[in-house]
Amino acid sequence: MPAQQQFTTLGSRAVKGLFFEELEAVKSWSGSIAAEFGSDQDVETYAGLTNVPMPREWIGGRQAKQLAQRSMTITNKDWEATLAIATKDLRRDKTDQIRARIASLAQGAARHKEKLLSDYIAAGAASTYGYAYTGATTTFFSSTHSYGSSTNDNTIDVDISALPVGDTTGAHGSVTAPSVGEMALSIQAGVQQIYGFVDSEGQPINQSLTSFVIMVPTTLWAVAQTAVSGVSMAQGMTNPLVANGLKYTVVPNARLNASWTDKFAVFVDGGLIRPFIVQTEVPLTLDVLAEGSDYEFDNKAHKYSASWTGNVGYWAPDKACLVTMT
Numbered sequence: 051m052p053a054q055q056q057f058t059t060l061g062s063r064a065v066k067g068l069f070f071e072e073l074e075a076v077k078s079w080s081g082s083i084a085a086e087f088g089s090d091q092d093v094e095t096y097a098g099l100t101n102v103p104m105p106r107e108w109i110g111g112r113q114a115k116q117l118a119q120r121s122m123t124i125t126n127k128d129w130e131a132t133l134a135i136a137t138k139d140l141r142r143d144k145t146d147q148i149r150a151r152i153a154s155l156a157q158g159a160a161r162h163k164e165k166l167l168s169d170y171i172a173a174g175a176a177s178t179y180g181y182a183y184t185g186a187t188t189t190f191f192s193s194t195h196s197y198g199s200s201t202n203d204n205t206i207d208v209d210i211s212a213l214p215v216g217d218t219t220g221a222h223g224s225v226t227a228p229s230v231g232e233m234a235l236s237i238q239a240g241v242q243q244i245y246g247f248v249d250s251e252g253q254p255i256n257q258s259l260t261s262f263v264i265m266v267p268t269t270l271w272a273v274a275q276t277a278v279s280g281v282s283m284a285q286g287m288t289n290p291l292v293a294n295g296l297k298y299t300v301v302p303n304a305r306l307n308a309s310w311t312d313k314f315a316v317f318v319d320g321g322l323i324r325p326f327i328v329q330t331e332v333p334l335t336l337d338v339l340a341e342g343s344d345y346e347f348d349n350k351a352h353k354y355s356a357s358w359t360g361n362v363g364y365w366a367p368d369k370a371c372l373v374t375m376t
Contacts, residue, residue, distance in 0.1 A: 062340030062352060065135075068149055069336050069354070072156035079301045080163040082263050083317040083370075084326035089360065093125045094329055096183075096365065122183040124363040126331045131158055132355040140352065152354070159356040163328055166362045168305035170326065171265065171315060174364075174372065175205060182367045190364045191372040198250030205372040206243050208236045215283050225312035225375040226269065231283035232375070233273045234291050237264055237298070240316035240373040247368045255368060261297040261319035267310040271302035274314065312376075318369035325370040332359035 087094070133155050140148060170179050174191040182188050184195040193203040215231030216222040223229040228236065241262055249255045266274045278291050278298040291298060299319060317325050339345040339353040346352060 061140075062338050062354075065140075065148070065152055065340075065352070065354060066336055066338065068152045069156045069356070072153040073160050073334070076157055076160035078160060078164055079263065079265075079299075080167055080328060082299070082301075082319050083265075083324055084163070084167060084328045084362065085322075085324040085365065086328045086330065089124075089126055089329050089331040091126075091331075093123050095121050095123050096327065096363075097121050122180070122363065122365075124327060124329045124361050126329065126359050127361050128357065128359050129162060130355055130357040131155060131162075132353060134349070134351050134353050136351045137346065138350070155354065155356055159334055159358075162358075163362065164303075165305065167326055167328075168303055170362060170364060171303075172306055172309045174315075174370075180364065182364050184367060190367050191370070192367070195367050197248070197368075200248045200250060200252050202247045202368055204243065204247075204367050204370055205374070206239060207374050207376045208239050209376050210236065215285060215287055220285060228270075228273060228375060229284065230273055230276045230280060231285075231287065231289075233270070234277040234280075234283060234289055236373055236375055237274070237277060237314075237316065238290050240264075240314075240371040241296070243371045244316060244318065244369070256318070259318055259321070260295070261299075263299050263301055263317040263319045264314060265301045265303050265306070265317060266314040267306045268302045268304050269307065269311065270314060271300065274300045313372060313374040316371045316373060321369070323366045323369060325364075325366055327363045327365045328360065329363065330358065330360035332357075334358040 133151060135148065135151070170190070173179055175189055177187070177189055182190045182192065182195065184192075184197065188194060188196070191205040193205055195202040195204060210225065210228050210232040211222050213222075213232050213235050215235065216229050223232055244256050244259070244262075245254070247254070247256050264274055264278065277289070278300055280289050281292050283289050297319070335357060337355045337357065341352075
């Protein structure tokens with residue numbers, strides 16, 4: 051009786067197929083709040099131009115105005131995550147364990163930009179990762195963003211005890227556990243602040259926006275999700291977020307849990323100009339040392355390395371507002 055045939059070893063082509071299949075399935079929020087730009091050098095400089103002037107009555111000659119330039123730089127970095135898989139595991143895999151490990155590698159690589167952006171968001175009121183282009187010492191979340199003769203404040207406090215809604219009994223919640231009504235009106239305050247931002251000519255710059263991302267720590271996710279979807283609030287009040295025809299996407303971000311308990315951020319969703327930049331010099335690739343390689347010969351294993359070159363950075367503070375409940 052012939053010996054039972056060994057299971058066919060899961061090849062590197064199949065593993066790469068699993069990786070990119072999983073990569074394509076990942077849905078990331080990074081593209082909603084960060085514009086993506088290609089890069090071909092170590093450091094890229096982005097000019098923060100003031101807005102163009104509004105039409106004026108033509109009296110006398112034309113009055114040309116220069117665009118005031120301020121700049122910011124983003125330095126590319128190399129990033130990698132490498133997984134080694136023993137050939138015996140590739141040969142014996144019958145329970146999708148290899149698929150699960152490759153899926154984890156793909157998910158981690160796909161969400162790495164979220165991790166970088168989260169670091170910048172959490173530190174937005176500090177100078178940890180640099181400053182906004184609106185001033186040499188102006189942090190991304192700041193009350194003193196200068197646009198010529200105009201100043202925009204994209205970090206506000208909302209006293210929830212002063213709001214006209216509480217829970218179903220009329221009692222107010224706390225800053226770490228607000229009522230649905232308090233959360234709804236706090237979100238509305240952040241959107242209202244963004245609508246009030248003006249350019250260097252004193253003209254409104256966000257009045258046509260209709261879609262926003264509400265980023266919260268996971269402890270505020272449930273109340274925020276209810277706040278953007280419930281028709282009515284306590285005490286018979288109509289939910290203004292549902293009635294105003296705008297679109298709100300609530301994003302729970304566990305990476306903010308350590309530093310955010312009583313605050314959340316409102317970001318403009320999409321558009322040509324977004325709060326952040328994702329800069330890519332080398333797109334995400336999967337490098338493989340597998341069948342026939344010296345690594346396989348010496349270690350009886352395959353190595354899979356996901357890598358990309360790029361970075362993230364602050365861009366447009368006038369497309370964001372940090373809301374702290376007090």
